Amino acid sequence: MGEDSGEKTEEPTPHKLREARKKGQVAKSKDLTTALMLIVAFLTLKSSAADIWQNLVGISYEAFDYIPLEFNANIAGEVLQKSMDVFFLSLMPLFGANLLVALIVESLQTGFVLSFEPLTPDFNKLNPIEGMKKFVSLKQFVELFKSILKMTIVISLIYFAIQEEFFMVILAQQLTLWQVMAFTGSIVMKVVIRVGLFYIVISIFDFMYQYYEFIKGLKMSKKEIKDEYKRLEGDPQVKQRQKDAARQMSQGRQMGAVPGADVVVTNPVHIAIALKYSPNAMTAPKVVAKGKRILAQEIKRLAERHYIPIIQNPPLAQGLYKLSEVGGDVPPLYYKIVAEILAFVYNLKRKRRQRF
Incomplete structure (x- = not known):
């Protein structure tokens, strides 16, 4: 009776894990990607700030050079084109660094997974009853709690970072523009590093939780395992994998x-x-x-x-x-x-x- 019940108590088989991977279903933490992208983005901006400033100054001078001329559509288009070029040139390191970080972090978490199945239309998602079930599920409450907790801690980190420099904030009106910018940059740097490190710590626990939920969602009943085994018995690829595994075990014993x-x-x-x-x-x-x-x-x-x-x-x-x-x-x-x-x-x- 227990074997025929639909209770899913068994760990997913390797075949089911492979099928889930083909569908793009993998365990990963978005917080880790967010944290590293945040830190890298700020460090990239900080290292390229002087170049960005020079580019902005240069395009400003060029814009002022057009003031004595008669303003028309050609001049407006030329100024706009140069401004866009400067914009993309200045932010290209930021976009490139973030893209590289995202690819590396995602690959380290899940390996290289390329699946277009999540992009295919699924009309079951439009079912209001199924949508309501997901909305009131335990997982959604956990995600909501995580979001509130993260937002609360991030706000606290910002508050304490400003509180540490409270007297400097009061004296900011007596500082020069460059001093204010340097002071503001130091506070922002402190906040970004602290928030980033916080997200990295959170992401470790988040990955463990996501992996637990991932395996839990793929658990199988004993009947499902039996049915899968019967279905795969005639699969040539499965038979070949079994032969390869048996040969490797035999070779291992021989050695x-x-x-x-x-x-x-x-x-x-x-x-x-x-x-x-x-x-x-x-x-x-x-x-x-x-x-x-x-x-x-x-x-x-x-x-x-x-x-x-x-x-x-x-x-x-x-x-x-x-x-x-x-x-x-x-x-x-x-x-x-x-x-x-x-x-x-x-x-x-x-x-x-x-x-x-």
Whole structure:
């Protein structure tokens, strides 16, 4: 009865997570992007303020040069064109920096996700009943609480930043224009840094919450998992992924068995077979690992690292690769030659021990 119920208590399967990603559904925090964009935008403006000022002064001089001339549409168009050029030239670093920050932060949070499905029309969103359900959902109340909390803290940060400079604010009427601008800039800088750091801290908790909600929204019932498994059993891509995963696991087990092998037989370049024999536990020598090309090179590399003898015997290596299985016994056809190789290896080890 429990398995047939629609209660969604199971974690989403990898397939469902991939499908959600294709639809553009990923866990991310917008606050982190906002915080870093705010800080970078202000630092960019601060570093390019002198250039922006020079550009504005330059366009102002040019505008004054037109005053003695007869004003007409051509002059107005020329002044407007130059003003727009200065505007875009001055703000291009700001736009570029913000775009770069947004791309980097989004990529770090979600990876590169390109999906046009969120842009496709969904008429279910026009359903007033569904809209009302979303409006009164717990998630909306949490988002509202977060917004109020963030706004309250930001206002408090601004208030305390101004309060710290309260006496300077009172004396501002006695300062020169440039002093007022420098003083105002220092306050703004202080506010931006504090608000930005606050948003970064908030974004960490926000990302954890968004990830929790994301996984919660994708949870499945046991029946859904069974149905998905049955549906995917005939999918060629899924079968291929399963084969790849099984092969990788098999290769991993093989590599773990190589250090315990007695000898590695090669052909000598493209094939490597690792053999092990324990008279008290085995009725015949076993193949603990075998591989071609890259896997063969890895087997030989591990053998060299663990001082396992490597014997070149192309006919034996090729025969064992074709007729034996990893974890299985050496075919009886090769008992004699394998016994000779093992006897040679044991004798070699014995002489080495006697030497030292």
